[in-house]
Amino acid sequence: MKTKFLPFLLILILIIIFIIFYRGLKNNNIYTPETNIINEAPSFSAELLYSNKIVNSSEIFNSNKFYLLNIWSSWCVPCRKEHPILMDLGKNKKIIVVGINYKDTKKNAIEFLDKFGNPYEKIFFDKEGIQSIEWGAYGVPESFVIYKNKILKKYIGPINQQSIKEIESLIK
């Protein structure tokens, strides 16, 4: 009795293993690293674009206000697309827009702002792109909503009207 039972059990187990391996094959096994959600806004010191003064970021973000930190570059095409939206957001009194200029030259950055307008209250100048890595940035543009040194929301890619609605509901 026992010996009759064993082969069937074995075959059953093997069939289950087969199915699991089969499903495993169908699975997509290209791993995308989980986005590292840093709640605490990382602090860094960087030169400001206009004043050449070195400022620590936590001095800015610590206050009791909402901030939108936008990583941008004059060479980045999607940044141009989101720029008018940022200009609108810059007029909103409840949120302060701060920029990180990413792997750019000062000359080009200033030309860009002269041409399209400047929504930013302050702009950090991140020539090497090192500060942006601290924020876990993939590329430009990328935006973070910050309140009391905490990241509330992260946008990868250009901001659109949908994200503006979200931001407005956040800062109410």
Place this chain on the structure above:
Amino acid sequence: MVFSLIGHYSLILGLCISLILIFFSIKNFRNSKILDAKILSFTFLQFFFVVISFFCLILSFVLSDFSNETVFNNSHTTKPLFYKITGTWGNHEGSLLLWLLVLTLFIFVFLIKTKNQPVKYKILTLVFQQIIIIGFFIFLIKTSNPFNYLYPIPEEGLGLNPILQDPALAIHPPILYLGYVGSSIIFSSALAATSLNFVSKKWASHIKKWVLISWIFLTLGILLGSIWAYYELGWGGFWFWDPVENVSLMPWLALTTLLHCIFILEKKLILTSWVIILSIATFTLSMCGTFLVRSGILNSVHTFANDPERGLFILIFLFSLIFLSIFIFFFFHKNNKNDLHSIFWLSKETSIIINNWFMMYFLSVVLIGTVYPIFLDVLSSEKISVGPPFYHKLIIPFLIPFLLIMSIGPKLKWIKSNLEDKIYLVSLLIISILISFLIVNNFDSKFLINTILISSALYLFFVTLRDFFIKKYKNISQNISHFGFSLLILSILFNNLFSTEIITNLKVGQTFESSKTKIVFEKINQKVEKNYKSIVGSFSVQNLNGEIDNLLPELRIYNQPNIVTSEADIITTLLSDKFMVINVVQNQDYFNVRYQVKPFMIWIWLSVLLISLGGLMSFFKRENEN
């Protein structure tokens, strides 16, 4: 182009011969006498066709014939000739062809060497082997044909992955495959023996040679892979518990267990079912390894290609083989009723059975660690990766009793035994504990476990060492292997305990100083070779005694494909390895410098060589006896 055609049609002819062989064998199975000579010549013909096909692929690589897709994907005109040739098996298609070559070679040699066995057994082994061969033929021709034609013919190939352009890796696959595929013969022969109820002492001593030969090659193959990973991947370790390493370790563990069991079977004709299960398991694990590596179901440094179609084929093939063997096992196998009752507790048999338990435990740890992430991913779509801590925690504690039994076990006699010269054994144990206490005393971390571990390894070391001198020890090959194993464990332990590492960023001209070491980054030289350019950093490292070593780690920028590899510079002495590797820090003048001093590194390789030397001696000893 001509060679691709010849190669392709040789493969098809080889497949046809498989079918003919199976057809004739089954048709004339009852009056098998007339088959004996015929099967040998047909098997030779099949081997010959696969050789032709293999040479055609090599020639296509040598001549850089880019109308062949495999050559286009894996070669380049500027590659040195040596790597053009070895590139043949440095890719999925070519390595499968190599696999097939070894399969046909083994069955051919098997038929030549097996003269005194019944014809029916030989034919049945051939049939089972041909089933495997057919599977691989179809797999090769259908899903991974090495002779696919490309039109228009590309001007230049894509090049071989630079980390594969290395002498150790050039011979690593063939040797490893001899081990893997060697187990296929054990599989076929075990199935044949079971179906004919031929599992006997005679069979055991006949198949033992094959177990030994594939075990030796598997050991050497793993060793080569490990050496390669040590100096080429630049991680500074020798074993990473990477899935692909595990996949080669699992058949090795099964094979080692089988090797020990075969000795019991040969002497006492017990554990027959267990030997058959192990023979089946070894090859199944090799196949399972192929599946895991080639299907892309696992992500690993070695994964060749992500192709679900290939994976599905091997999966179905693998499970057909498993079901076939289960069917044969349960249908034909007659169990010895008085199997385990006849064993006295203090005897060689008992110690080998205990060895089996431990080996099976290690095997299951490795198996679970490798396969569990896949299961978890499918069942709960959670992705985890199992790393060294898992294996270390589960394996290291069990090494202690394993080593102790390994020291005592071989001293026991068959059937019934008393432990002789207890005084020596006890005094050696005390000496080992004292010595390891002295060694570990300087280290406060994990004091207890390290002392016990080193004591047990030292104990095995002393016991086996003593056997070389004092007694006229009968089984010198086994003693060498066990001695090698103790040396391996000791070297790994010392290596882990006493390794030191410095990681720092340096510019040219800068100096790093710690309490024990002073590293000066002297200069950078550039070098241009045929297939790469390289930056050679020149470092001088001064240690406490004021000795100065010059280390020249290298960064190679290969032209085709455009990949940067770092070549570690290693100064090897008998006592320690000094290992240095550099990497570029993005957009900076800094280099990331890693400097390691690893004691007893070379002993790890030497001890594995000793282990396989023991196997080799045993192999030739049996040859002479016969």
